[in-house]
Amino acid sequence: xxxxxxxxxxxxxxxxxxxxxxxxxxxxxxxxxxxxxxxxxxxxxxxxxxxxxxxxxxxxxxxxxxxxxxxxxxxxxxxxxxxxxxxxxxxxxxxxxxxxxxxxxxxxxxxxxxxxxxxxxxxxxxxxxxxxxxxxxxxxxxxxxxxxxxxxxxxxxxxxxxxxxxxxxxxxxxxxxxxxxxxxxxxxxxxxxxxxxxxxxxxxxxxxxxxxxxxxxxxxxxxxxxxxxxxxxxxxxxxxxxxxxxxxxxxxxxxxxxxxxxxxxxxxxxxxxxxxxxxxxxxxxxxxxxxxxxxxxxxxxxxxxxxxxxxxxxxxxxxxxxxxxxxxxxxxxxxxxxxxxxxxxxxxxxxxxxxxxxxxxxxxxxxxxxxxxxxxxxxxxxxxxxxxxxxxxxxxxxxxxxxxxxxxxxxxxxxxxxxxxxxxxxxxxxxxxxxxxxxxxxxxxxxxxxxxxxxxxxxxxxxxxxxxxxxxxxxxxxxxxxxxxxxxxxxxxxxxxxxxxxxxxxxxxxxxxxxxxxxxxxxxxxxxxxxxxxxxxxxxxxxxxxxxxxxxxxxxxxxxxxxxxxxxxxxxxxx
Amino acid sequence: xxxxxxxxxxxxxxxxxxxxxxxxxxxxxxxxxxxxxxxxxxxxxxxxx
Numbered sequence: 163x164x165x166x167x168x169x170x171x172x173x174x175x176x177x178x179x180x181x182x183x184x185x186x187x188x189x190x191x192x193x194x195x196x197x198x199x200x201x202x203x204x205x206x207x208x209x210x211x212x213x214x215x216x217x218x219x220x221x222x223x224x225x226x227x228x229x230x231x232x233x234x235x236x237x238x239x240x241x242x243x244x245x246x247x248x249x250x251x252x253x254x255x256x257x258x259x260x261x262x263x264x265x266x267x268x269x270x271x272x273x274x275x276x277x278x279x280x281x282x283x284x285x286x287x288x289x290x291x292x293x294x295x296x297x298x299x300x301x302x303x304x305x306x307x308x309x310x311x312x313x314x315x316x317x318x319x320x321x322x323x324x325x326x327x328x329x330x331x332x333x334x335x336x337x338x339x340x341x342x343x344x345x346x347x348x349x350x351x352x353x354x355x356x357x358x359x360x361x362x363x364x365x366x367x368x369x370x371x372x373x374x375x376x377x378x379x380x381x382x383x384x385x386x387x388x389x390x391x392x393x394x395x396x397x398x399x400x401x402x403x404x405x406x407x408x409x410x411x412x413x414x415x416x417x418x419x420x421x422x423x424x425x426x427x428x429x430x431x432x433x434x435x436x437x438x439x440x441x442x443x444x445x446x447x448x449x450x451x452x453x454x455x456x457x458x459x460x461x462x463x464x465x466x467x468x469x470x471x472x473x474x475x476x477x478x479x480x481x482x483x484x485x486x487x488x489x490x491x492x493x494x495x496x497x498x499x500x501x502x503x504x505x506x507x508x509x510x511x512x513x514x515x516x517x518x519x520x521x522x523x524x525x526x527x528x529x530x531x532x533x534x535x536x537x538x539x540x541x542x543x544x545x546x547x548x549x550x551x552x553x554x555x556x557x558x559x560x561x562x563x564x565x566x567x568x569x570x571x572x573x574x575x576x577x578x579x580x581x582x583x584x585x586x587x588x589x590x591x592x593x594x595x596x597x598x599x600x601x602x603x604x605x606x607x608x609x610x611x612x613x614x615x616x617x618x619x620x621x622x623x624x625x626x627x628x629x630x631x632x633x634x635x636x637x638x639x640x641x642x643x644x645x646x647x648x649x650x651x652x653x654x655x656x657x658x659x660x661x662x663x664x665x666x667x668x669x670x671x672x673x674x675x676x677x678x679x680x681x682x683x684x685x686x687x688x689x690x691x692x693x694x695x696x697x698x699x700x701x702x703x704x705x706x707x708x709x710x711x712x713x714x715x716x717x718x719x720x721x722x723x724x725x726x727x728x729x730x731x732x733x734x735x736x737x
Numbered sequence: 738x739x740x741x742x743x744x745x746x747x748x749x750x751x752x753x754x755x756x757x758x759x760x761x762x763x764x765x766x767x768x769x770x771x772x773x774x775x776x777x778x779x780x781x782x783x784x785x786x
Contacts, residue, residue, distance in 0.1 A: 375785030382778040
């Protein structure tokens with residue numbers, strides 16, 4: 163990055179944060195601080211919902227996922243539109259009708275204080291853990307490739323988001339997310355266009371897509387029922403439905419984005435906007451990764467894409483081994499390029515028999531190249547057991563730094579940081595709000611009527627969670643596969659929380675005591691499955707199923723416990 | 738004479754989206770669009786396989 167990139171980066175990031183903080187500095191009403199302006203329209207709500215979900219990892223890891231495994235990850239989002247329809251039809255009208263600040267406040271009104279505390283506690287636990295990952299994930303990648311200090315990157319981005327989120331609350335979060343998403347969309351469209359322009363002459367999008375398809379990178383929908391496959395149509399539809407329903411319907415970081423606004427209509431339209439756009443958006447980002455794979459077939463591709471990590475170990479005693487692997491990869495890469503050109507040539511001539519043979523040769527060359535990459539990863543692990551051997555997160559940022567002109571590099575780094583700030587702000591805002599409304603006010607009921615004191619408490623709690631997230635990111639060691647780490651943490655808790663809410667909405671005869679104990683048992687089952695999955699291979703299935711199991715266990719246990727409870731505990735809810 | 742203020746509850750009953758009279762219609766459209774996207778993705782995979 164040169165000084166022009168730094169100017170673009172700092173002006174966009176600090177400018178948006180300062181604008182958000184300045185514009186919302188007089189937010190003194192609790193309603194506006196926690197729910198945002200009551201004049202907010204559906205467009206702002208829709209973008210805010212999207213920005214809260216789309217963290218920096220979306221723009222760093224997902225192109226890498228498309229590069230490495232193809233676009234099949236898009237199936238993870240198949241349950242999302244269906245979940246958003248359910249949230250619009252059932253969840254949102256009740257939240258609006260009751261005028262709650264948090265989703266867990268609804269649990270208090272429907273059940274009792276202990277169930278409300280349980281729901282809020284599970285949210286604070288899982289979101290507090292995820293908050294550390296969302297700040298750490300982009301920081302580790304940007305710090306590695308740009309040579310920044312990791313601790314300063316975490317602290318700088320963390321403090322920036324704390325300042326405007328504490329100052330303006332929900333109003334500042336929505337306002338800044340709108341501008342941040344503008345930068346993100348603009349930057350990604352430009353990166354896509356530059357990538358297409360840099361493909362070999364005459365190849366174009368269609369030719370590149372055919373190469374990606376022939377190499378197995380464009381298998382978007384997998385209809386198989388194999389339970390060991392992580393992403394299929396069925397895991398996406400069923401597991402994804404439960405994950406999305408829980409995330410959008412019961413996670414305060416999302417609920418807070420749409421319960422405010424001018425009317426119920428605005429929240430509904432904002433969610434429908436996401437239901438329409440989310441799958442095409444994720445598909446585009448994955449496709450960018452698949453096209454990057456094609457791009458690197460015609461360029462000198464590194465043996466390992468986290469070049470900083472590679473260089474750290476490629477000297478001294480291991481120099482000969484690492485150098486040998488680089489040369490082996492370069493030779494096989496040249497062979498593969500030739501095989502691809504032959505395949506393109508016979509394909510254009512329409513010779514089906516020769517095309518089949520050429521494709522087999524091309525795939526064989528790809529397998530040989532991948533084998534060397536795996537050898538390289540094994541050599542890294544042998545040289546240093548703590549070395550990071552997953553490099554797909556570094557593919558897109560490496561392309562940005564190597565092939566984009568100055569100015570655009572600054573803009574694309576701004577895209578990553580904007581995404582980090584946008585999702586982080588939504589999380590901090592929700593953590594602060596839940597702590598204030600569901601914990602602090604529960605234990606200080608007399609303070610509930612003092613609006614100014616409530617706003618002050620919400621600001622302090624928001625800052626507190628921001629500092630916790632920074633500390634967690636600074637001192638915790640995280641799994642390398644960051645996007646999956648967040649989804650796994652979510653899936654462990656989300657199913658049970660969703661079960662509590664489904665009982666609340668649809669099983670009017672079940673009371674607080676039954677659902678409380680059912681949730682405790684269901685959560686214990688999920689923890690047991692997660693912890694014992696390596697010991698019992700039957701339990702080692704896709705984490706998306708945790709959502710379904712946790713939710714079903716909670717609902718079924720609630721009905722069973724309610725059936726055996728004394729008559730006094732049986733009541734029919736009016737909500 | 739001043740016009741009465743708009744009733745938010747009445748506004749909520751209608752989506753106010755051109756071409757749609759009810760929320761059920763909006764949901765059906767979103768669902769149909771989702772099905773179309775999945776079909777197009779399957780065709781895309783098949784076309785470039």
